[in-house]
Amino acid sequence: MENAPLTESVFRLRLAGDTSAITAPGQFVNILLDGFFLRRPFSVCDWEAGELTVLYKILGRGTKAMTALSPGTKLDLLTGLGNGFDMxxxxxxxxxxxxxxxxxxxxxxxxxxxxxxxxxxxxxxxxxxxxxxxxxxxxxxxxxxxxxxxxxxxxxxxxxxxxxxxxxxxxxxxxxxxxxxxxxxxxxxxTPGQFSFEERMGCGFGACMGCTCETKYGPKRICRDGPVLRKEEIVW
Amino acid sequence: MVNTAVDLCGIRLDNPVIPASGTFGYGREFAELYDIDCLGTFSFKGTTLSPRFGNPTPRIAEYGGGLLNAVGLQNPGVDAVIREELPALAEVFHKPVMANVSGFSKEEYVEVCRRLDACPQVGWLEVNISCPNVHGGGASFGTSPSAAGEITAAVKAAVKKPVIVKLTPNVGDIAAIARACEDAGADAVSLINTLLGMRIDLKKRAPLLKNTTGGMSGPGIFPLALRMVYQVYEAVSIPVIGVGGVSSAEDVLEMMLAGATSVEIGAANLRDPYACRDIVAALPAAMERYGIETLRDIIGGAHG
Known part of the structure; x- marks a missing residue:
């Protein structure tokens, strides 16, 4: 629907589609891009029924390629990934x-x-x-x-x-x-709190163990058991 | 109606599609997405005697033909697998599962295999002597015919279920390793595990993977895997499971024509969690397109 720069390097991507899998703020989506094997994970900025907004920063070839996406382009996304923030x-x-x-x-x-x-x-x-x-x-x-x-x-x-x-x-x-x-x-x-982490991911849904981190309660997958960890479980 | 069934070491598979170890966990993430009973079977996450955290992150990198991983055999250990994962799996998967086993000594392989052999859900033991991401174990057994044979014979002596030995492509003569496994009593071989590779971060001028090297998988390794399956099929008389870069029903057919009795699919699951379900669904039409009525009849069909 929209893919527009907000700053020199940050873009806003608004998409139309099924958002019913998204249940909490802080979850992420994993976007398949032409010419790249792995999907690219982005946290959800906002969503409502049938509409989704993500903000992305140009950091590598994948995000650079995303800037060329034009309205009308169909994208394959996995949505509602990760635990999100507990309010x-x-x-x-x-x-x-x-x-x-x-x-x-x-x-x-x-x-x-x-x-x-x-x-x-x-x-x-x-x-x-x-x-x-x-x-x-x-x-x-x-x-x-x-x-x-x-x-x-x-x-x-x-x-x-x-x-x-x-x-x-x-x-x-x-x-x-x-x-x-x-x-x-x-x-x-x-105060106590919740911390949302970033890691290089393989699958984004907990299968490959590519993004595991150590916590006080044992290993956790950032993509599936995170990206949000509670302050008391974090091991730096 | 085409017939997609194959026989793997005396166990009938409804179809030859098997998600490969390390790309399918213990099944539960995928069972939330689709009915995994549609699969032939799947090979669960490489399991060791003790729990393993694996390697530090980043563990994942990408290349033009797929991805590299250096996970390093993260798993909860065989006892937790038997106590927690297998009962959970029984709820969602109603076929024999392939138990993938790794180790750092002959004794460890034997012990983990012995414990999993006793689990009724386990149909086959897939002995991974080919993990490129750990030191002092895994691939060090898979690069020498005598070590490969020794592990195979020790496991065979301890278990009743069929033993499949998973081979590494990071050797000069994979057929010699396969023959050594066959001579030691292996019921089948699966190949290939990942190819050792690396990427460098241009900004940091340092290896992108914290482990420096990782295993390459994905469509980019398919021709190499196909060639090795073709060669090993000629070298042994036990079944060969074809693994490496398979991403479509047509790739499955190619692997089988090269000599594969069944086919494992790895990286494709990480790109698209529905990949194996979709390949199973696409297989009958692909068979019809190429005039194949009974899938098992084409195994090794490309050999003169």
């Missing part, structure tokens, strides 16, 4: 800490938290103002946002953790972003 422990004012393309699944979460009457506050980090994504969308939900950029061109000068510190008291933590950021968020967090 039950959110409390009244959960903190959503995201960096770069880790932010899209937090938007889908924020939308549903707001709909459930919670007051999420989003601590969002970018390299620079030109990289900022989804700010208007978060604000349109009525969610509070605290922005940090590395160069100070938007919001606070600093990291996601600086935005977290400025967010005040929160009841729970949801976070997604690069592993280095997740680790800093882990160290800075003062």
């Amino acid at each position: 039950a422990p959110a409390g009244d004012r959960p903190l959503l800490a995201g960096g770069g393309v880790g932010i899209p699944p937090l938007y889908g979460l924020a939308k549903r938290l707001c709909a459930a009457g919670r007051r999420p506050v989003a601590a969002l980090g970018f390299n620079t103002a030109a990289d900022a994504i989804l700010l208007e969308e978060f604000r349109a939900l009525g969610a509070e946002t605290v922005i940090a950029t590395l160069d100070g061109s938007l919001g606070l000068r600093g990291l996601v953790t600086d935005a977290m510190a400025a967010a005040g008291e929160t009841t729970y933590l949801y976070t997604c972003g690069p592993e280095g950021m997740l680790r800093a968020v882990y160290d800075a967090s003062r």
Whole structure:
């Protein structure tokens, strides 16, 4: 339906199709692309009946090829993959800490938290103002946002953790972003929470054991038992 | 009506399609997606005596013809497989399953095979002497005819069920290894396991896989697998299971004409979880297109 750039390297892909397998924010889809053997996994930014939005960043040949997809193209997707975020422990004012393309699944979460009457506050980090994504969308939900950029061109000068510190008291933590950021968020967090991880995947549905990580409760497949892990089970 | 049934070591398969070990887990992820009773059987995840985490990630890379993996035999260990996986499988799969076994010593192979041999659900033991992703085990037994024969004979002496030995292509003369397994009493051989390869991350100027090397699979290795099946078929008189890059019903027919009694399908399951179901469904029409009424009649048909 739509494949448009939001920044220099991040695109928004809106697709029409069956979304009934998606049950929680933070799940992902696995997209088959012409000319590539393995599918490409992307977290779901938002979905409703018959419509799906993912944001992707150009990182390699696969995502580069995706920028050429035009409306009307038919794509083969596996949807509803992974566990997603559990909203039950959110409390009244959960903190959503995201960096770069880790932010899209937090938007889908924020939308549903707001709909459930919670007051999420989003601590969002970018390299620079030109990289900022989804700010208007978060604000349109009525969610509070605290922005940090590395160069100070938007919001606070600093990291996601600086935005977290400025967010005040929160009841729970949801976070997604690069592993280095997740680790800093882990160290800075003062509440329990859920962390969404990224890993190179083979199948995306738990068959190949390609994306296994160690946890305090034994090995887990990021694609099937994750991508969301609880703070207390993470082994860095 | 065409007949897709084949006989594998005295057990009838409704069709020759067998998801390959390491691409199908212990069946449960796929059973959520389709009725896996449509398969001939499947070969479950390579199982060792003790639980194994496997190799560090990244374990997966891609190439033009498929993927590379360096999973390194992650599995919960034979006791957990017997206690948890097989009972769960019994709920969703009602045919004999192929038990894939790996090890780091002759004694380990024998012990794991002995325990799985005692499970009524297990139809065959597929002894993997060809994993390229672990050190000190697996492939080190599969690259020498005498070691391959020794493992085969030891397992055969300990079990009642048919023993299939899975061979590595990373050798000079795969037919010699197959003959050694046959001489040691193997009931069948399956080939090929993955080909040793690697990729390099251009940005990091370092191997992409944390294990440095990994096993190549996918359509890119199909011609090589087909050639080896063709050669081994001429070298042995036991059944040969053709494995390597099979992605369509036509590929199944090619493998069988080269000499395969049945066909394992691996990487295709990871690209498309419905691949084996769809290949089973496409097989009768493909047979009709090529004038095949009884599938088992074409085994080895390409040999003069």
